[in-house]
Amino acid sequence: MSNPLYDRLFARHAGSSKPFLILLDGREISYAAFLAQAAQMAGYLTSTGLVAGDRVAVQLEKSPEALALVAACAQAGLILLPLNTAYTAEELTYFLENSEARVFVCDPAMVPEITARLPVATETLDAAGAGSLIDGAATQPEVFETVARSEDDLAAFLYTSGTTGRSKGAMLTQKNLLSNAETLTEYWRFTEDDVLLHALPIFHTHGLFVATNVMLLAGGTMVFLPKFDADQMIDLMPKATTMMGVPTFYTRLLDDARFTRDLVQHMRLFISGSAPLLADTHEAFEARTGHRILERYGMTETNMNTSNPYEGERRAGTVGFPLPDVEVKITNPADGREVPKGEIGVLEVRGSNVFQGYWKMPEKTAEELRQDGFFITGDLGRFDEYGYVQIVGRGKDLIISGGYNIYPKEIELVLDAQPGVLESAVIGAPHPDFGESVVGVMVAEPGVSIDLDAIKAALSESLARFKHPRHLAVVDGLPRNTMGKVQKNLLREEFRAVFSV
Numbered sequence: 001m002s003n004p005l006y007d008r009l010f011a012r013h014a015g016s017s018k019p020f021l022i023l024l025d026g027r028e029i030s031y032a033a034f035l036a037q038a039a040q041m042a043g044y045l046t047s048t049g050l051v052a053g054d055r056v057a058v059q060l061e062k063s064p065e066a067l068a069l070v071a072a073c074a075q076a077g078l079i080l081l082p083l084n085t086a087y088t089a090e091e092l093t094y095f096l097e098n099s100e101a102r103v104f105v106c107d108p109a110m111v112p113e114i115t116a117r118l119p120v121a122t123e124t125l126d127a128a129g130a131g132s133l134i135d136g137a138a139t140q141p142e143v144f145e146t147v148a149r150s151e152d153d154l155a156a157f158l159y160t161s162g163t164t165g166r167s168k169g170a171m172l173t174q175k176n177l178l179s180n181a182e183t184l185t186e187y188w189r190f191t192e193d194d195v196l197l198h199a200l201p202i203f204h205t206h207g208l209f210v211a212t213n214v215m216l217l218a219g220g221t222m223v224f225l226p227k228f229d230a231d232q233m234i235d236l237m238p239k240a241t242t243m244m245g246v247p248t249f250y251t252r253l254l255d256d257a258r259f260t261r262d263l264v265q266h267m268r269l270f271i272s273g274s275a276p277l278l279a280d281t282h283e284a285f286e287a288r289t290g291h292r293i294l295e296r297y298g299m300t301e302t303n304m305n306t307s308n309p310y311e312g313e314r315r316a317g318t319v320g321f322p323l324p325d326v327e328v329k330i331t332n333p334a335d336g337r338e339v340p341k342g343e344i345g346v347l348e349v350r351g352s353n354v355f356q357g358y359w360k361m362p363e364k365t366a367e368e369l370r371q372d373g374f375f376i377t378g379d380l381g382r383f384d385e386y387g388y389v390q391i392v393g394r395g396k397d398l399i400i401s402g403g404y405n406i407y408p409k410e411i412e413l414v415l416d417a418q419p420g421v422l423e424s425a426v427i428g429a430p431h432p433d434f435g436e437s438v439v440g441v442m443v444a445e446p447g448v449s450i451d452l453d454a455i456k457a458a459l460s461e462s463l464a465r466f467k468h469p470r471h472l473a474v475v476d477g478l479p480r481n482t483m484g485k486v487q488k489n490l491l492r493e494e495f496r497a498v499f500s501v
């Protein structure tokens with residue numbers, strides 16, 4: 001039976017004793033052992049009544065078992081819904097309800113919090129790799145008859161926040177994931193000889209569909225670290241040939257004197273994405289190591305769209321060329337027409353990488369995904385004179401902190417609801433470590449003084465820690481234009497130095 005995602009990423013490695021994962025403690029997990037555990041999990045999940053097309057919501061610390069669950073979902077035709085480990089129970093409730101997930105796999109500590117809020121079935125898996133999922137899987141055979149699926153079947157939902165504050169489930173098919181991973185493997189020349197230093201989380205496109213899927217297609221090995229830690233990266237760099245990261249990884253490594261040219265001389269490739277890599281970082285990296293970082297650009301809805309070349313010039317401050325099977329055009333937001341070459345407009349992309357729409361949100365889908373297949377990214381950019389795409393800003397109100405997207409509206413809704421707050425505006429300000437960080441600006445109701453501790457407590461209750469403003473300010477009034485719209489550009493200017501880059 002055919003299941004392209006499982007067949008092309010996983011089944012091809014059946015019986016292989018080659019190490020797929022190398023862990024922090026030195027333990028190696030072969031492809032064969034990894035696939036056996038995945039098959040047991042697929043057997044267990046289907047024995048609980050799950051059928052192809054059901055959503056499996058997952059909030060797990062990074063571990064080999066958590067990754068095996070990804071393979072299990074592919075083999076059983078289940079739709080994977082990975083969720084950031086920082087999300088609070090309040091945030092998770094929305095994702096579980098909206099996606100109508102059949103089961104939620106999480107840390108045991110989260111179970112009481114979630115089941116008190118909604119009647120979802122749960123399975124557990126802790127950071128050490130123990131839990132009901134593992135116990136159930138242990139009762140199953142190490143082979144599982146792969147469930148038939150086609151390339152057009154959905155493989156994953158990835159939730160992405162929106163400018164209205166409500167997250168949208170981006171529906172990705174097997175083909176969306178496979179076509180992009182195949183393109184990237186070839187474009188970046190990955191082979192079975194590659195060893196990738198993997199320190200990204202596995203609940204986002206970057207760590208899961210770019211890093212992991214490329215390595216599976218190439219048949220390489222991953223040094224699989226629980227999270228980014230500069231000491232571990234430096235210790236393990238000699239084992240690796242390649243690394244992928246967000247710009248914060250690179251600035252943190254450059255801040256460490258042990259990160260030297262000698263340490264990385266053997267490396268083949270360093271790739272950056274998810275947030276803009278400053279040209280200064282690019283140049284400092286080359287001066288220190290002799291390597292030019294390869295920057296690429298993508299989105300949850302589209303996987304990767306553009307990349308600097310493997311051979312040829314990797315231009316600092318650009319995200320390179322449209323990938324071979326991706327069309328990129330730059331349009332005027334007012335009328336959707338292409339702007340003359342070199343002018344700034346909104347980036348639109350089309351290709352087999354582009355998602356199918358937002359789950360149960362046809363109006364939102366219609367606003368962003370054109371009938372002709374072009375997706376309106378909301379990123380502002382231009383083609384430079386050599387045909388490289390340069391991203392110059394964002395048409396959407398978005399902050400990217402350490403590679404995590406934060407939508408101001410979501411925070412403004414929480415701030416506005418607090419006693420004493422008349423209104424608020426949330427902006428991003430340059431931050432030396434995270435690139436950008438969050439500033440919350442509030443106006444008090446007349447005669448009231450805002451209790452900042454109560455505000456922080458309310459934020460902790462509702463929102464993941466990485467979204468919390470690192471600077472809160474109370475002002476007399478928000479700057480507005482003649483239409484009454486808050487002029488965030490003026491606020492950004494006012495608070496530009498608050499994290500003093």
Ligand code: MCA
Nearest residue numbers: 204205206228248273274298299300401402403404465466
């Ligand atoms: C952690 N914290 C953060 C962030 N991460 N705050 C703001 N922004 C962040 N990104 C908070 C924690 O809650 C904690 O707060 C404090 O910072 C330190 O936490 P710690 O765990 O030590 O932080 P860290 O491990 O050093 O994490 C920083 C990090 C991590 C390594 C930059 O955030 C990371 O791995 N980011 C990668 C994100 C990623 O994969 N993005 C790809 C999205 P407190 O101490 O106050 O409690 S996919 C995508 O964007 C598209 C498709 C693409 O193109 O790839």
Ligand code: AMP
Nearest residue numbers: 273274275276296297298299300391405
């Ligand atoms: P997400 O929706 O979480 O997948 O984040 C996608 C957004 O990250 C894009 O729309 C861009 O704004 C931003 N992004 C990703 N890669 C880059 C990059 N290399 N340079 C600038 N922005 C980027």
